[in-house]
Amino acid sequence: MSATATTIVNLPDQSTATIPKKNYISAEHGLLSWLLTGDHKRIAMLYLISITVFFFIGGAFAGLIRLELLTPQPDLVASDTYNKLFTMHGVIMVFLFLVPSVPATIGNFVIPIMVGARDLAFPKINLLSWYLYLVGGVMMIATMVLGGVDTGWTFTTPLSTHYLNTHVITTALAIFVAGFSSIFTGLNFIVTVHRMRCPGMTWFRLPLFIWSHYAASILMVLGTPVLAISLVLVLLERVFGIGVFDPTKGGDPLLFQHLFWFYSHPAVYIMILPGMGVISEVVSTFSRKRVFGYTAVAFSSVAIALFGFFVWAHHMFIMGISNYSALVFSLLTMLVAVPSAIKIFNWAFTLQKGSITFETPMLYAFGFMGLFTIGGLTGVFLGSLGMDIQLTETYFIVAHFHFVMVGGMLMAFLSGVHFWWPKMTGRMYPEALSKLAAVVTFIGFNLTFMPQFVVGYLGMPRRYHAYPPEFQVLNVLSTAGATVLGVGYLLPLIYLAWSLKYGPIAGNNPWQATGLEWQIQSPPLTENFTEIPIMDHEAYDYEWLEHKTQHEVTAVG
Amino acid sequence: MDNAIAQTEPLMPRETSVHEAGHDVEHEHVFIPQHRHHFETEEQQREAGSFGMWLFLLTEIMFFGGLFFAYLLYRNWYYDAFVPASNFLSIPLGGANTAILITSGFFMAIAVWAAEVRKKNVLVWSLVFTMLFGWAFICIKGIEWHDEWVHGHIPGATYNIGEFVNPKAHGINDEKPLPVDMAQRTQIFYFLYFGMTGMHALHMLIGLGILLWLLWRAIRGEFTQGYVAPIENFGLYWHFVDIVWLYLFPLLYLINRHPLAH
Numbered sequence: 001m002s003a004t005a006t007t008i009v010n011l012p013d014q015s016t017a018t019i020p021k022k023n024y025i026s027a028e029h030g031l032l033s034w035l036l037t038g039d040h041k042r043i044a045m046l047y048l049i050s051i052t053v054f055f056f057i058g059g060a061f062a063g064l065i066r067l068e069l070l071t072p073q074p075d076l077v078a079s080d081t082y083n084k085l086f087t088m089h090g091v092i093m094v095f096l097f098l099v100p101s102v103p104a105t106i107g108n109f110v111i112p113i114m115v116g117a118r119d120l121a122f123p124k125i126n127l128l129s130w131y132l133y134l135v136g137g138v139m140m141i142a143t144m145v146l147g148g149v150d151t152g153w154t155f156t157t158p159l160s161t162h163y164l165n166t167h168v169i170t171t172a173l174a175i176f177v178a179g180f181s182s183i184f185t186g187l188n189f190i191v192t193v194h195r196m197r198c199p200g201m202t203w204f205r206l207p208l209f210i211w212s213h214y215a216a217s218i219l220m221v222l223g224t225p226v227l228a229i230s231l232v233l234v235l236l237e238r239v240f241g242i243g244v245f246d247p248t249k250g251g252d253p254l255l256f257q258h259l260f261w262f263y264s265h266p267a268v269y270i271m272i273l274p275g276m277g278v279i280s281e282v283v284s285t286f287s288r289k290r291v292f293g294y295t296a297v298a299f300s301s302v303a304i305a306l307f308g309f310f311v312w313a314h315h316m317f318i319m320g321i322s323n324y325s326a327l328v329f330s331l332l333t334m335l336v337a338v339p340s341a342i343k344i345f346n347w348a349f350t351l352q353k354g355s356i357t358f359e360t361p362m363l364y365a366f367g368f369m370g371l372f373t374i375g376g377l378t379g380v381f382l383g384s385l386g387m388d389i390q391l392t393e394t395y396f397i398v399a400h401f402h403f404v405m406v407g408g409m410l411m412a413f414l415s416g417v418h419f420w421w422p423k424m425t426g427r428m429y430p431e432a433l434s435k436l437a438a439v440v441t442f443i444g445f446n447l448t449f450m451p452q453f454v455v456g457y458l459g460m461p462r463r464y465h466a467y468p469p470e471f472q473v474l475n476v477l478s479t480a481g482a483t484v485l486g487v488g489y490l491l492p493l494i495y496l497a498w499s500l501k502y503g504p505i506a507g508n509n510p511w512q513a514t515g516l517e518w519q520i521q522s523p524p525l526t527e528n529f530t531e532i533p534i535m536d537h538e539a540y541d542y543e544w545l546e547h548k549t550q551h552e553v554t555a556v557g
Numbered sequence: 558m559d560n561a562i563a564q565t566e567p568l569m570p571r572e573t574s575v576h577e578a579g580h581d582v583e584h585e586h587v588f589i590p591q592h593r594h595h596f597e598t599e600e601q602q603r604e605a606g607s608f609g610m611w612l613f614l615l616t617e618i619m620f621f622g623g624l625f626f627a628y629l630l631y632r633n634w635y636y637d638a639f640v641p642a643s644n645f646l647s648i649p650l651g652g653a654n655t656a657i658l659i660t661s662g663f664f665m666a667i668a669v670w671a672a673e674v675r676k677k678n679v680l681v682w683s684l685v686f687t688m689l690f691g692w693a694f695i696c697i698k699g700i701e702w703h704d705e706w707v708h709g710h711i712p713g714a715t716y717n718i719g720e721f722v723n724p725k726a727h728g729i730n731d732e733k734p735l736p737v738d739m740a741q742r743t744q745i746f747y748f749l750y751f752g753m754t755g756m757h758a759l760h761m762l763i764g765l766g767i768l769l770w771l772l773w774r775a776i777r778g779e780f781t782q783g784y785v786a787p788i789e790n791f792g793l794y795w796h797f798v799d800i801v802w803l804y805l806f807p808l809l810y811l812i813n814r815h816p817l818a819h
Contacts, residue, residue, distance in 0.1 A: 119595035121605040187612045195605040196596075225616045229623035233752070242712040242748040244627060250742040255630060259623050532597060 008286070008357050009510050011428065017505035019426045023523040038123030039526055044109035045424070046130050048417075051097050051105060052493070054137060057144075058092035059489065061085050066448075066482040072469045082465035083150035084166070088143075090153030095175050096137055098409055099182050099267060102274035103189070103220075104133070106416045107213050109424060111189060113517040113524065114207050116198025116533045121191040122184075129184035136178030143170045152463065154264070157245040157256040161237040168238060172231045179224045179231075182270070186220030189213050198516075200535035204298070207515055207539050208291055211298040212277030215305035219266040219273070222309070227263035230256060257319060261312035269308040271405060272372075273301055275412030276343055279365050282419050283347045285513040286362040287354025290540035293346040300339035300346075307336045317388045326385055333383035340376050344369060359511070360431065363438035364415030371407025371445065375400055378453065393463075396456030399449045407445055414441070414492060421496065422506030426522045429499040433491065441488030447481025514545050591784045603786050610790040614797045617760075621801055624753050628808060631745050638742035641721055641732050643812040645710065646750070647701060651810040654697050655802065661690030662799040669792045672785040677778055680788070684772045687795070691765050698758055705747070712748040750809050757805060760798045767791060 011017070024041045027033075034042055065085050068076040077085065112120050120126050143149055149171040151160040160168050193206070193214050234256070236242050243249030245256045284291045291297055313321055313329040321329075347369060356362070378400040381387045391397060422428055451474040456462075460471050467475065509518040516533060517524075537544040589599060596602040632639050664686040671679035709717030721740035724732040735743070771791055774780065780788050 117595065122609060123593075123595065125609075183616050187609055187616070190612055191605050191609045195601060195608060221612055221616050222619055225620035226623050229620050232756075233623070233627070236748075236752065240713045242752075243744060244631075244748055244752075250631075250635060250738075250745055252630065252634075255627060259626070527594070 006357060007359065008288070008355075008512055009359065009428075009431070010507070010512055011504055011510055012507040014504055017507060019505060019523070020521045020525075022525060023426065023521065024526045025523055027526045036127075038119065038127060040108050040112050040120045040123065040126060041424070041524060041526075043123075043126050043130050044105050044107075047100060047104040047108060047133070050130075050134060050137060051100055054092050054096040054140075055101075055489075056493075057141075058089050058097055059486065061089035061092070063482065063486060065089060066479040068465050069467070069475045070479045072467050072472050072475075074466045077465065079465055080150060081148075083152075083463070084148035086463055087150050087152050088140075088148055091149070091171060091175065092140060093405075094153055094267070094271075095178050096133070096140060098271040098405055099178075099220075100133060100185070101271070101409065101413045102278060102416055103213060103216060103270075104129075104181075104185055106278065106413075106420055107189065107209075107274055108185070110420060110515075110517045111210060111213060112192060112196065113520065113528050114210055114515055115193060115196055116201050116516055116529065116535060117192060117196035118527045118529065118532070120188045121196055122188050125184050126188055129181040129188070132177050132181035132184070136174045136176075136181065139170055139174035139177065143167045143174065146170070154260065155231070155234055155256075157234065157237070157253045158247070161234055161245060169235055172235050176228050176231050179228050182220050183224045186217035186224075189217040190221065193217075198532050198535055202535075204295065205535055205537075205539050206298075207277075208280035208294065208297050208301075209274075209277035209515075212273045212280070212301040215301035216270050216273040218302075218305050219270045219308060223263040223266040223270070226259055227267075230259035230263070233259070254316070254319060254321065257316050258312070261315045262309075265312040265315060266305075266308040268401070268404065269304050271409050272412075273304060275368065275409040275416075276301065278412045278416035278419070279347060279368050280343075281513070281515065282361045282365040282415050283350050284540045285419070285511050286359055286365075287351050287356050288542055289350055289354040290538070290542070291346065292349035292352075293342070294539070296342050297346050300342040303339040304336060307332065307339070311336060311383075314383055314388070317385060318392055330383055330385050330388075334380060337376065337380050337383075340372075344373055344376075358435075360429070360434040360438055361415045361419035363435060364411045364418065364441075367438065367442045367445075368408055368411040368415060371403050371411060371442075375403030375405075375408055378403065391456065393461055394456035395452040395460045395462055398462045399452035399456055402449045402452070407449070411441070411445075414438070417492070417496070419511070420517075421499070422510045423517055423522045423524070425500055425503070426506055427499050427503030428506045428510060429492075429503055430495050433495050437488055437491035437495070440484060440491065444481050444484030444486070444488045448478050448485050449481070451475070451477045451481070512545060514540050514542060589782070589784050591779075591786075603789075606786045606790055607793070610793045614793060617797060621753070621756065624749065624756065625804070625808075628749050628753070631742075631749065632812070635739065635742035635745060638721070638735060638739045639746045640813045641724075641735060642710075642743035642746035642750075643809060644732065645705070645708065645720070646810045647704070648810055650697055650701050651806055654694050655806050657690050657694050657697070658799050658802050661687050661694065662796055664690065665792050665795045669785070669789055672775075672780045672788040675781040675783070677775070677781040680775050680781060681772065684768060684775055688765060688768050688772065691761055691768070695758060695761060695765075698754065702751075702754075705751075710743075710747050712744045712751065716744050716747075718743065753805055753809065757798065757801050760801070764791075764795055764798055767794075 024039055027039075028037075034046065037043060037046075064077065065082070068074070068082055068085070070076075074082070108120070108126065112118065146167055149164075149166045149168055151164055151166070151168055151171075155168070155172065193210055197206070233244055237245055237251075244251045245253050247253060280291050280297060311329060311333045313325060314333045317326050317330075378396070382391055382397060382400060418429065418434060455471050455474040455478075458471065460467050506522050508520065508522055511518070516535070519533075520529060592599055593602060596605065664683045668680055668683040668687060671677075671683055705711065708720065709715060718737065718740040720727045720729060721732075721735045721743050722737055723734055724730070725734075768791070771780075771787060774787070
């Protein structure tokens with residue numbers, strides 16, 4: 001380890017290294033052994049495959065949207081079709097990709113290992129949650145095949161209940177079912193973190209990945225049922241015309257907004273918090289330093305979860321809620337910026353004087369930090385009442401949440417997938433190509449969504465398929481960026497698949513990271529640990545790791 | 558090769574502690590057959606199960622919470638419609654159902670106790686009574702719903718506001734007639750009534766289904782040899798369903814007993 005070291009990657013000798021014969025992948029064979037598994041690692045892989053499928057379906061819709069917006073006049077698709085495109089893009093990306101992305105794949109895989117357990121508390125419920133996800137997904141595909149849905153992912157009433165004749169019912173049921181998958185995942189995580197920690201694993205020795213998942217799980221468990229009931233009410237209204245959201249019958253459409261956003265605002269923290277957990281792990285590992293202000297970062301996750309429940313009405317500033325309530329919700333919205341900033345600052349201080357190396361997960365993490373900061377700060381614009389009235393329902397807001405969700409969460413997801421890929425598969429991905437993909441993604445992303453801030457500020461409304469010709473330059477830039485971004489997402493798909501067979505053998509701990517998951521073989525055994533470990537050091541203790549490897553025999557015989 | 562070393566060395570497997578190893582031999586632990594491999598101890602398994610159930614009940618509270626919130630809103634907006642609509646509900650039937658449900662909950666509590674003290678017959682019979690009273694509740698609820706259907710109180714296209722606009726013509730003498738627009742709002746009350754009692758009944762039916770399965774397993778003697786977690790956790794669920802009703806009954810049936818000051 002000289003000062004000039006540019007990488008910390010430490011792979012075993014490739015001429016002799018092998019994947020351990022006994023591991024969770026080789027433990028059983030056949031399709032049924034996967035479909036009926038209770039192993040959290042296998043379920044994580046099932047999730048990984050299924051969310052990737054939906055990500056690319058949702059991405060294809062996004063591609064069509066950007067293609068239509070290449071020219072000011074509607075020419076590629078009819079206006080109704082356009083409405084369906086952005087609706088299904090939103091529904092798939094939010095409910096079938098972003099919500100389960102990190103928790104159900106990476107979280108499922110590493111949470112039990114990180115707390116030193118053999119599995120999640122309820123393996124069967126874990127499998128059930130994947131099946132529920134799948135049922136929701138299949139219903140969503142059915143919706144698409146039958147002709148789609150065009151309410152927008154927000155199901156705004158009375159539009160969704162009275163004025164549209166598309167497949168609202170199937171979609172709402174799909175989300176209802178997928179919602180229960182998310183509830184069960186959250187429930188499983190909370191119980192696991194409370195009850196399955198190994199001896200010595202105190203709350204403040206838990207990796208920050210666990211803290212952020214714990215906070216996100218609280219949101220899943222408390223928020224998702226409210227979404228479920230509001231969708232049930234929309235269904236009943238549509239099927240029986242009961243009028244609970246129908247102003248002509250005395251119902252209140254705003255009630256739907258309150259119920260819907262009571263879930264859907266916390267839902268954005270369900271999406272981002274697990275990503276923040278990934279970034280904590282990655283930043284610490286590639287700076288060779290304990291995360292600065294561990295306790296502050298841990299509690300900031302909980303604070304985000306807590307504040308997240310009291311800001312929902314900022315989605316309703318222009319919907320006729322009272323000025324006083326808008327004022328309070330605006331102030332509360334500003335409060336969320338505090339724990340988010342705590343995280344960003346603490347990651348920055350983690351980097352300070354760290355031995356930083358630029359492996360692929362770290363590149364994605366840098367992308368996250370920059371883009372999430374921009375996304376978060378523009379969120380403060382939108383949280384202020386005056387600005388919101390100008391900017392809401394324009395492309396500014398589209399750019400804002402794509403910076404947080406795509407620039408933030410998707411970057412974090414890719415960072416996490418690359419970071420734990422050696423653990424999940426036992427093999428490394430091609431280093432140069434993956435760095436290229438990270439850079440391409442970053443450039444493509446900025447090219448796609450930066451112009452949208454401008455075009456939105458100039459007044460281009462969202463959800464229209466035609467626009468005044470003076471906005472064309474910015475829209476062409478955005479569409480061009482989307483193409484680059486598409487390449488950035490296809491690359492990992494290809495080289496990660498390639499690496500499954502041809503990637504170099506990773507060994508136990510290619511990053512020399514400190515987490516418990518890096519101290520066991522890759523890919524892990526079905527039972528994770530042969531003996532339940534005893535945690536005798538703090539999280540991110542690189543000195544402990546160094547002392548451990550001092551006595552390690554690296555070459556035998 | 559370094560796999561094996563990395564795995565065991567830093568993590569201090571338990572055998573290394575001589576004291577503990579000796580301790581284990583002294584109190585040889587007999588695992589119950591239902592012990593799952595990924596739990597270290599039975600106690601951990603039982604705690605995890607019951608904690609999971611409490612969390613699930615929390616999600617249920619949030620689920621019903623949406624309906625209760627809607628009720629709160631509309632009750633304040635349309636109090637004048639909610640009162641006569643509520644007066645159509647039968648307090649004797651609702652009261653009887655409350656008593657029946659509490660009795661069912663009582664037998665469930667007995668069942669949990671019986672499982673813990675390993676009395677198989679008491680367990681089986683109390684589960685049977687829990688079920689019987691549960692079904693009695695559903696039947697009475699069905700009778701009530703039928704009455705409301707006869708009166709045209711099902712919200713939707715066939716909803717009939719006649720009894721609220723002109724109560725005297727329907728032989729109801731102690732209600733003041735409502736203006737047509739307020740009479741329409743009774744529909745919201747009935748929607749909430751059907752929505753909430755329907756959702757509650759759905760939970761009961763699911764519970765009765767699970768109860769049947771538990772009963773079958775109890776007859777096979779699965780829960781009277783030290784493994785009581787399913788009975789305990791189902792008990793929590795069943796009591797939760799009881800409690801929801803204990804809120805629904807006053808909110809929906811007794812709303813006019815303490816009228817808001819106008």
